[in-house]
Amino acid sequence: MMKKYIYLGLLSGALSCSISSCDVDLLDIPQQGVTSEETFYKTDEDCEEAMAAVYSSWRKAYSGGFRGAAQYANGFFIKNLMADDFNTGGTRSDQTYAQEIYESAITATNGWIEAYYKQLYSTIYLCNLILEKFNPEDSPIKARNVAEAKFYRALCHFELTTLWGTPPKVDKVLKSTEEYKVSNSAQEDLWTFIETDLKEAIASGSLTSKVNMDDKDGSTRATLEAAEAMLGKVYLYLGKYNEAKSMFEKVISSKKYGLESDISILYHTAGNGSKEYVLQCVRHYDQSNMYSQGGWFGILANWAFGYGFIAGPDATKHFNFNSTSGYSYFNPSKSLYDAYVAEEGENGYRLNSWIKTWKQVVAMNIALNSATSRYGNEGYFRLKWLASRDDENVAYWCGNQSCTPVMRYADVLLMMAEACVQTGDQAKADECVKIVRDRARLPKKSGVTLDDVKLERRLELSMEGVRFQDLKRWGDASTVLANKGKKLPTFYITPDGNNDISTAEGIYNAKYTTKLSYIDNEKAAAGWTPNCDEYLPFPENELEVNPNIKQNPGYGGN
Template sequence: MKLKNILIAASLSTSLLIGCGEKFLDVQPTDQVSTEAFFASEADHEKALVGVYGILSRDYYEWTYQPLNMLSDLMSDDSYAGGGAGGSDQIEWQLMGQFNLTAANNQTTQAWKKCYVAIQRANTLINNFNSDVFSQKEAADGMLGEATMLRAHFYYELARHYENIVIVDLAAGESEITQSPVDETYAYIAKDMLDAIELLPDSQEHGSGRLDKWGATAELAKMFVFYTGYYKKDALPVLDGQPITRTDMIGKLEDLFLNSGRMLEADYATLWGATGDWTNESLFEIPHADTGWDQWQTEKLGNMGCQMAGPRGYKVNKDNSNYLTGGWGFGIPSKELVNAYEAGDMRKDVTIISAEKLLDDAWRVNPDHESGNPKGLLEVGHAWTGYFTFKYTTHASITPATWEAMNFPQNYVYIRLADMYLTAAILYKQEGNQGKADEYVNLIRARAGLTAKSNVTMDDIYDERRVELAMEGHRYFDVLGRGLEYAKQELDITNYTVSKGPADDPKYTEVSGGVFGDDLRGELGVPAHFEVTFDVAKKGFWPIPQSELDQLGSLKQNAGY
């Protein structure tokens, strides 16, 4: 099954999407046909599995823009919400980035709903799975492993965003639905992940988008580091099993490094844009496709994050741009991230692009454009830093011919091999194995063109993760996973000084949406746009949606809300 192609077909036929109940926490799985009639063949099981996979690429869920990697980053110290100037564009993103969420926030409500719809679909498949209709046991095991791993993935998304979540019990009545204690939640998810690893194949068809055992191992490692770090534990509990120790997790990662067939790409730049899909480094990749759809739709398969991140009001089209086409200007890199790169780090220009470079390209293409405010070639936005992300964005080489917002075909790589080497470095450092920690950090630094380090500290490892994985949705959970005191120290921004550009060249000051004469090479806005106060009382998590509290009186709101 080539997942990207089948998802395109599935988006045109909602009969393939199993189990879409109206309630977020429907206890009993619902189907468009009865389970007895539906799960009668291997093909039926595959259709149901596509319904679960399909939620992964739905980052425009229920008419709500929510690429989860972008939302994670704007809560970190790497990114600001951005968007249009004036402070009213996607205000819920801004509130999230400033830790001022309420239980009525539509972003967090829809993220909760999306995850539970996916879990419901996975439960429908898992609880009605009929291995007797499969011609080969390996195929049945693999498909059941995929469904189990996807259920675990969506539960983990819920656990790390909301903490106090519901593990759906099919035997429970609605009045009995309660949130699980945190340790029980993680034990349940860990068991699912371990079960999936045993069932999943060592490899899948290249470019299929289907999970193998190594993708499941990788997410288990990420969950292990977050859980043990945030909750100050030595091991990850497993339902009805032995806890996973640090030594166990290192062994699983070494197995991945030795036997997965994954390898670091020689050129960091090939990981994004036209060459970034299905690289040798990918472990867990979410496909997106250009369906050619020419109107707004929520079942779309394009990468909404690309359109969200592209430079706002940029006046260069895909046929003559050296870099990007226009977008909406969200997910603005912070000055702190820009300054985090060492001199000579080849990752910086792959991760971040400056307004100066974009304007130089626009002037090359349009030397005789109509000048003067508001005829500028680039529109200033909220919390303007003079930079844009350059990983998931409006790359000219992949800009769709029709309805760009719906159709950017750039996949999102949730986990790649470099992440796992640096995860292993954390675990080795904690175990006191300095040599292996140094080895894996320097493996990543060498590709970036940097000199080796010796006796790396934990801060060194996390700094390396920051610049290696920047704007990929990992920084916030790296920070939060080191504890609330550390998060407060890292994420608070007070007494901010806005660093304006020199305004010594008029070609950088023709701005639409700002003040004529503002230099787009510097920061624009007031200090309050850049200041953040991490609310320790909320423990770093999102609120339980108010609609859920109203519907299920047995649920309790998270601390601080």
């Protein structure tokens, strides 16, 4: 079994370099002790292992895994930096791929963008293997995996279409160098393909459902409701609002999902298998097999422990901080903080659960032992999906082991509300928004408008990688992101010389002077560039080996 799994991994890795640059002849070299492709794709067990490779590949694409120089690259990080919820952090000369994305100055050589693009196609390749090698009529197990493969092929093409615009549609296993040279596909064809895959997965009757709302095991794979929610999302993007409503209603009426009363467990191991996760990248905290599960490296996104920040004796009373080290990336923007304050006040439940001011950081028994300047920070610190000691093996920072939600039930409710607003179903729109706001401890809104839904999506789903695609489909990106990256912030913190940080009490009472300053970005590409920033560039080395791909406007190329 292990040999077969390794073979799949090697085959996937070989093709992950691109959909066009690999020489298939190299894959014909016999490997000693390895099951061949010709003899592997036969049994139910083989089919399960092939599907496990799909899950692993998608997880790596969306929520991280080690990849050399671009080790921090994943769709979740990339999409967060493309919107207006975050400043980068760290130093401007570090993680230049991330800085490019944050500054809206992306180039076709950006390693993070290239890594996500290629990993999506690696996942599609693995899906196509299942679809070509296994007959769903042979057994219920094969039927389920074929349906799941169609779901993930659609999901990957959705990401490619919404982020790159006209990516190549790959609906079969590409078996020769010439076949790899797939040209751009028309958006209409891509959306039809995505819709068809999801419809067929749903109609197959082979996707399973959770037993009930508390069924954690049933949520580890793509369910019928996840496919229905994804198809509803596709319809929403296409302006098919009645069809979207129908799909979201199926998910809601299933009563298999609900909102967690405690939002602090989301994105932590305590929330793994949450009733709120309609679709998730699954991981298990297992110290003996940490690296094999991938996961973003929490050190990048952790607070600046080891770089001036010190966790006091009482810090764990507030949060189980991983105080080993941290590079302080992904700092909430002032515009996001201000949006929370305007809607729910400085003491808002979501705001105080997910974002902290420096004053609130000190109140968590965190100290600073010397003056510091935090680049890419406007004075706010993220608590949402901050890796804790419960999430990550702190001995060697191998990657966050909490499950990463791809779609939460709150997202489904708000998409349903949007579809209802667009179709004039005011009562249902109000009801769906009320459920989300009740959990947020906010009063009900009546006569919910599209602007209300937009705001609620920003606040409820902030820092979760959905904002950029929302702004684009609403036609708001060019306005909201007009000045993104033009002004680069630095937050200065200077401790008082009389501070005593040797005790918990001294840390709570410590005094600091803070200052926020901005510099102008010298890059001409910073800010929103029309006819360019709507889509990501196709990776430069992809164009070099595939002359049939036409580069997106604004990035040069063919």
